[in-house]
Amino acid sequence: MAINMSDTNLQNQDDESSKDVKGPAEKTTGGLAVPERFEEPSIPELDLFKFMPHRDQSDAVPADTQTDTQTDDGHADEAHMTEETSAVDDVDDDTDPNGSAAVKDDVAAADAETETTVIAGPLADASSNATADADPTAVTDSGNAGDATADDTSDVPADVPVESETDDAAVADTDDSENEGVDPDEAAKRKHRRHVRIMRGVVTPLLGLLAVAAFVFGGLNATIWKPNPHVSVSTGTLSTNYLVTDPGVLALADNTVDISATAASGDQVCIAVTSARDATGWLSGQKYTRVNGLDTWQKFTTQTSSTKDSGDTGSVAFADSDMWEKVTCANDKATLRWKGDGGDRVILVSAQGADQNAKTKLDFTMSWTRATVPNFAMPFFFVGGLLVVMAILAATLFSLEGHRRRKKKTLENAHVTALTEEEKLDQDGKPHWMHAGAKPPSPERNRRESRRRHHSHRRAAVEEELREEAESEGPEVLDVTSVNLLQQSTPAVSTDELQEYFARLAAENAANAENAASASAESTPDDATAVQTDSANAASDTDPADGDTVNGDTATTEDNTDKKEAE
Amino acid sequence: MRKPTIVRIAAAALTVAMLPALAACNETVPKVTATTSSSTTSPVMTEAQEKKIRSKILDVLKQADDSKDANALAERVEGPELDVRSSQLTIAQATGNLDPHATIPDKISQTVIPTDSSWPRSIFTITTTTDDQQSQRLLVLNQDSARSNYKLWGLVRLFQGAQLPAFEIPKLGSKMGDADDSGLVSTPADAVAHYADVLQNGSGSQYAGDFNDDQLRSDLATLTATVQKGIEANAGTQTQTFAVQPDQIKVMRAAGGGDLVVAQINSEWTRTAGEGRESLPASDAEKALFGGGTATSSMKVTYVNVVALFVPKSDSGEKIQAVGAERQPVKVEAQ
Numbered sequence: 001m002a003i004n005m006s007d008t009n010l011q012n013q014d015d016e017s018s019k020d021v022k023g024p025a026e027k028t029t030g031g032l033a034v035p036e037r038f039e040e041p042s043i044p045e046l047d048l049f050k051f052m053p054h055r056d057q058s059d060a061v062p063a064d065t066q067t068d069t070q071t072d073d074g075h076a077d078e079a080h081m082t083e084e085t086s087a088v089d090d091v092d093d094d095t096d097p098n099g100s101a102a103v104k105d106d107v108a109a110a111d112a113e114t115e116t117t118v119i120a121g122p123l124a125d126a127s128s129n130a131t132a133d134a135d136p137t138a139v140t141d142s143g144n145a146g147d148a149t150a151d152d153t154s155d156v157p158a159d160v161p162v163e164s165e166t167d168d169a170a171v172a173d174t175d176d177s178e179n180e181g182v183d184p185d186e187a188a189k190r191k192h193r194r195h196v197r198i199m200r201g202v203v204t205p206l207l208g209l210l211a212v213a214a215f216v217f218g219g220l221n222a223t224i225w226k227p228n229p230h231v232s233v234s235t236g237t238l239s240t241n242y243l244v245t246d247p248g249v250l251a252l253a254d255n256t257v258d259i260s261a262t263a264a265s266g267d268q269v270c271i272a273v274t275s276a277r278d279a280t281g282w283l284s285g286q287k288y289t290r291v292n293g294l295d296t297w298q299k300f301t302t303q304t305s306s307t308k309d310s311g312d313t314g315s316v317a318f319a320d321s322d323m324w325e326k327v328t329c330a331n332d333k334a335t336l337r338w339k340g341d342g343g344d345r346v347i348l349v350s351a352q353g354a355d356q357n358a359k360t361k362l363d364f365t366m367s368w369t370r371a372t373v374p375n376f377a378m379p380f381f382f383v384g385g386l387l388v389v390m391a392i393l394a395a396t397l398f399s400l401e402g403h404r405r406r407k408k409k410t411l412e413n414a415h416v417t418a419l420t421e422e423e424k425l426d427q428d429g430k431p432h433w434m435h436a437g438a439k440p441p442s443p444e445r446n447r448r449e450s451r452r453r454h455h456s457h458r459r460a461a462v463e464e465e466l467r468e469e470a471e472s473e474g475p476e477v478l479d480v481t482s483v484n485l486l487q488q489s490t491p492a493v494s495t496d497e498l499q500e501y502f503a504r505l506a507a508e509n510a511a512n513a514e515n516a517a518s519a520s521a522e523s524t525p526d527d528a529t530a531v532q533t534d535s536a537n538a539a540s541d542t543d544p545a546d547g548d549t550v551n552g553d554t555a556t557t558e559d560n561t562d563k564k565e566a567e
Numbered sequence: 568m569r570k571p572t573i574v575r576i577a578a579a580a581l582t583v584a585m586l587p588a589l590a591a592c593n594e595t596v597p598k599v600t601a602t603t604s605s606s607t608t609s610p611v612m613t614e615a616q617e618k619k620i621r622s623k624i625l626d627v628l629k630q631a632d633d634s635k636d637a638n639a640l641a642e643r644v645e646g647p648e649l650d651v652r653s654s655q656l657t658i659a660q661a662t663g664n665l666d667p668h669a670t671i672p673d674k675i676s677q678t679v680i681p682t683d684s685s686w687p688r689s690i691f692t693i694t695t696t697t698d699d700q701q702s703q704r705l706l707v708l709n710q711d712s713a714r715s716n717y718k719l720w721g722l723v724r725l726f727q728g729a730q731l732p733a734f735e736i737p738k739l740g741s742k743m744g745d746a747d748d749s750g751l752v753s754t755p756a757d758a759v760a761h762y763a764d765v766l767q768n769g770s771g772s773q774y775a776g777d778f779n780d781d782q783l784r785s786d787l788a789t790l791t792a793t794v795q796k797g798i799e800a801n802a803g804t805q806t807q808t809f810a811v812q813p814d815q816i817k818v819m820r821a822a823g824g825g826d827l828v829v830a831q832i833n834s835e836w837t838r839t840a841g842e843g844r845e846s847l848p849a850s851d852a853e854k855a856l857f858g859g860g861t862a863t864s865s866m867k868v869t870y871v872n873v874v875a876l877f878v879p880k881s882d883s884g885e886k887i888q889a890v891g892a893e894r895q896p897v898k899v900e901a902q
Binding site: 195198199203206207210227246248249252253275277278281282284292293294295296297315316320321322323325374376387390394398 | 571572575576579583594596597598599611612616619620623684710712713714715716717
């Protein structure tokens, strides 16, 4: 079936390794001739097959076959395909439901996704159901097309499984694009446009705004909200004559600290830096306040000792003690600057009034100037940068017109990939011009060829999209077969010829794998069967790496062999 | 594509959600991390601090030396050294010259700083030899309580050729010992008592075998013999009694085991002249101390002896060794 052919092509194009292996000359079986899109063959000799005849839109088989390439997906796909097929059938048999199915198949297969396969399945079924075209076995690149059975309808599902190569998807895509009518293309186009609109109109500005906000916050954090390097903490007025800090408070925020202590006027205030043991020794029997740490950025947490004040006994004045590492005394206000690591040193402050028992209003303050402040701006700048990158991506990469997206196809290009008459395959699977006496392919075909190849991926994606839409939106009627100009005008390969070819392929495959043959014979969308068929077909492939291409070759070779045998 | 769009929108939403979290980042006040350094096993002071303290003490001593006023000593001198020093100053007043034995060099060769957190604390500092090639001095600086300052408690002139044990470096600090430390050939208190007995009884003491010979004993022996000759000529008698002063003992543990013990042993030397003669002061020092007293037939001179003993570990197989001593008459009285 023509569709199969195009499917194969499309799949091949999507898959780099796919080849434009066209199995039996695909014809449009019933319905439109789906302009097949040729995919780039991976094997040089397969280049020849890029000019294979148009894929019949009615050829649901190729689509199916290709779909089946996704072995695993085949099952689900087929089921889906069944649904779609029915929908498609309803639309227009003539317009080659197969073709559309094939196109869908191509897309699905190209994407190597379940959906593709699914589409192919039902399409295959649909085509089989819709048309009496015998085309059924999709000549897949993988050569699984051998499953093409005389019975189109029955072959359809078989064809799907026949395609065991992932490359089929490409072909399917091609088929889809070729076979689909305006509606599916339009729908896909619309969908794509909406997607682009959303990406460019909503997501990108949103991300851009977020990026700007992040940068603004970052800037604010670097300037206005920058943490204050000056830290000045005090205790407030204390009720004891002695104050001692805990180890670790000395160099809390920085290694340089200005300590100051004030007392009631006239009283002598002394500040000393010493070890914790010595301070403890001095303070035994004294009432003192202990500074534990920072309560807020302005206030210390303090704790008052419960020692009963036994008076200031001692023969040595505070300032004269040998124990202090550093000491300074003054009246009213004493200040001391400490530089260096705190270690376990503590600060001991003593306020001594004329009357030893009188309470002095001792107030203690420590000031640091932090050399390093936490940098809160960096995370904001980093996030802002990320958002900018994301916005750019959303505006460009994520909303591509589909040129380079595998899964996206622009429907408008689908038409372009129609196979020309010359490109249709002859009976023996070779392009028409290969045979003696045939006219060489026209140069313009090359251009179209390349464009076709170019767009195959997108087409496949578009096809897939359409299929997705179709599936998710319910039984949407897609008139995928509404356009099949070529088929209408010039059916290059007769349906009968194609059927014969597929029959040969089927027989051949049957020889290779009995299951495959029987499976292909079944007309019901039997996933298992399809898979089996595909598996069998795949097994028959000579080159696992390049399934489609090799299969195509194999199929072609086998076809020729069969022909010879037949002769 | 619905799914990818949804995914992208979800990612953007997540990013937005994260921003407020960042903005809400308040800078938290720093926490006091208690340095759990082993403050209990670190030396109580640095070498710089020890030098500062020692220089303060020496300043006071120098001042007193210059003024020959023993009253100024109380600020920075205590214990046996106070007695010794006061005596030396009194003698210097009388004689006009300070005993050269009283010289304390400014430079030190080693200082041993304790790690104990409690009081009293003592620092053992060993000076260099004096300018006139006298032996090194062992200074014992003592802080009785947290509220008092370090004072020079004891001064011992090390014997020539005496071997001191090794101590931990000042950065690590050493542990102070107790008078009843165990694991040694004898407790420090016992060692001092036995030494006093040996000083008194000489080789006749039952403990004589526990101690090595040392300079103090030989000097004393020589002195006693010399005085004995004179006394016999006068048909007089002499006796010396040595008494350990209780609680006047400082112990520092050496790095390799064993204790260095510095203790005060007072002695009284009673000389009685026979045949109705007067017993006179035997030396200039005693003369100075005696002052203008009236001599009688008997004279009692009280000495303050400060001895430094190294008591080895019990399993070392060594004997107790006296490494230094100071002997100073502090009182001369006619009986």
